[in-house]
Amino acid sequence: MTTSKHFTWMHIGAGSFHRAHQAWYLHRLLVQGDRRWSIALGNIRDDANQLLDILAAQKGEYALETVTPAGERSYEKITSIRKIIPWDEPLSALVGQGADEETRVISFTVTEGGYYLDTHFRLDQSNADLQADLKGGARTIYGTIARILQTRRSQDTGGVTLLSCDNVRHNGERFRDGLTEFLTLRGERDLLAWFKTNTTTPNTMVDRITPRPAADIAGRVKEKLGMDDRAPVMGESFIQWVVEDNFIAGRPALENVGVEMVGSVVPYEEAKIRILNASHSCIAWAGTLIGQSYIHESTGTDDIRRMAHDYVTQDVIPSLMPSPLDLAQYRDVVLDRFSNPYIRDTNQRVAADGFSKIPGMITPTLIECYRRGQQPKATAVLPALFFIFMRRWHDGELPYDYQDGILDAAATHAMFKSADPVALYARDAKLFGPLASDKDFEKLLRETITRLDAWVLAKAPRVTAQ
Structure with a gap:
């Protein structure tokens, strides 16, 4: 050099x-x-x-x-x-x-x-x-x-x-x-x-x-x-x-x-991927579902900010401890960055590539919660939001074109046309790994989807949930 x-x-x-x-x-x-x-x-x-x-x-x-x-x-x-x-x-x-x-x-x-x-x-x-x-x-x-x-x-x-x-x-x-x-x-x-x-x-x-x-x-x-x-x-x-x-x-x-x-980036990347990237997607999916276009707008919505905050606080921080980083401070800095109204980052950009983000950014926290004997109620919100988001895509009701490098459009449409789409979704090993055969996880996901369907309907009553 x-x-x-x-x-x-x-x-x-x-x-x-x-x-x-x-x-x-x-x-x-x-x-x-x-x-x-x-x-x-x-x-x-x-x-x-x-x-x-x-x-x-x-x-x-x-x-x-x-x-x-x-x-x-x-x-x-x-x-x-x-x-x-x-x-x-x-x-x-x-x-x-x-x-x-x-x-x-x-x-x-x-x-x-x-x-x-x-x-x-x-x-x-x-x-x-x-x-x-x-x-x-x-x-x-x-x-x-x-x-x-x-x-x-x-x-x-x-x-x-x-x-x-x-x-x-x-x-x-x-x-x-x-x-x-x-x-x-x-x-x-x-x-x-x-x-x-x-x-x-x-x-x-x-x-x-x-x-x-x-x-x-x-x-x-x-x-x-x-x-x-x-x-x-x-x-x-x-x-x-x-x-x-x-x-x-x-x-x-x-x-x-x-x-x-x-010498090792592991503590930094784990914090960034699970706290920043996964929360970003959570906010984008939730905001889209209630008719919002921008990340700062959705982060400023109390219910959505609470989803991201609870996900990090209840499930991610315990999964990453001990850490050389102040994870609670990192969480707060991240949410403040997402609130920047001058960036005008779109929900469309951040919502992309969910079929890769679920297994890469979210499923590890789900697995670690169960290993600790904790039900990951806060983390289950993220794949539940994505399910509702993709159902909206299936129905042709998203307000923008969804981009995903590994989307299998035919298989996803077939899932939503089936008698029990939630069961097929929860049992997808590509998304959820070992949890795909876990009945407790499937039950939690089903309950979370039902609860969020009601939330979406209440926040955006002109959009009928399926």
Whole structure:
């Protein structure tokens, strides 16, 4: 890390979060005068081509607007993305950059569904994209990274750190296990051996609420920075990044810009995933059901805030103790952040990917409560809300398009058409693991759904619960 040579940090996933989070940290290094690292940005799918074209025209530069809970806005031109990788169907440009000797870190933000894991953390081989990649394709992170690593191996360009930057628990370990299984299924024994000795996959915890940019942000950016920016991003003022310090081929001096480089991220990620992420989804599902559009609006609704507060206080905090963090204080900070009226984060954005969030963020707390001999009444509210939310989806009555990377639409519609949808839902092992065969859990879930149906009807009487 002390050499003057220039290195590339390649990021896969051209969404707002990367540009408001990791790119911001590397930009701060540039501002400090450390110019050894810059970002090359690309995408696996073709759904970000317009954004990539805009960023290419802007030479990778864009504005970041941040806003505090008190409404104080700040503006900064982000300059750490120095190369935009054009998308092509075989991903030749992405693979070429990933295999380049100067590329020493490859990070990615694929979210929960992008790991294609079941509740036993094995690859869900029924997924069509994963099936295609097992036959040599590059539609998923596994097929794409396999293609990059094969090229690095053949060109002898050395080891590389593969860095997950999303909300999946133990994300580095999950990715490593997933890619190991993927290469094993493909019979890639030589590449698997190379992967095991020439890469590291640190665990990380990332945090910054990054809503879709408001329609009027471009005008504010023009006024404050003089930029005609067609790709601005916005985020809350709060930011955190905790990274396991395990980089095989060097890394930026991230500790100089506030990144917490640690031996283990487990206490941080458990608190963040269970307290922040799960509560966020709880608020989004509940708010949607009573006709609300924004997270701050729903967090400010007493009943909904109480659901999230009780879930954390009664079930999560006992599950995470002992902890080096003040979990009650963390809970309060999180709820205050969600209450920020200036972020205008949508329930639609946060409500997405529930079929991955239930097993990843919520079921562990359910299981641990039962292990302690406690009935998880407060936690059961979350999957109950999701059931009612998806029933609304089934009936075509959601006010927006629901997005979920692993949604099996046909199976979900069939569940709600069955004689007892709650039974099928409660017995879904992909969602609830060992609790899927637990009659007490099914009874609790049924009672909670009935109670919340009445709550929804009382709060939004014009919407008839089924």
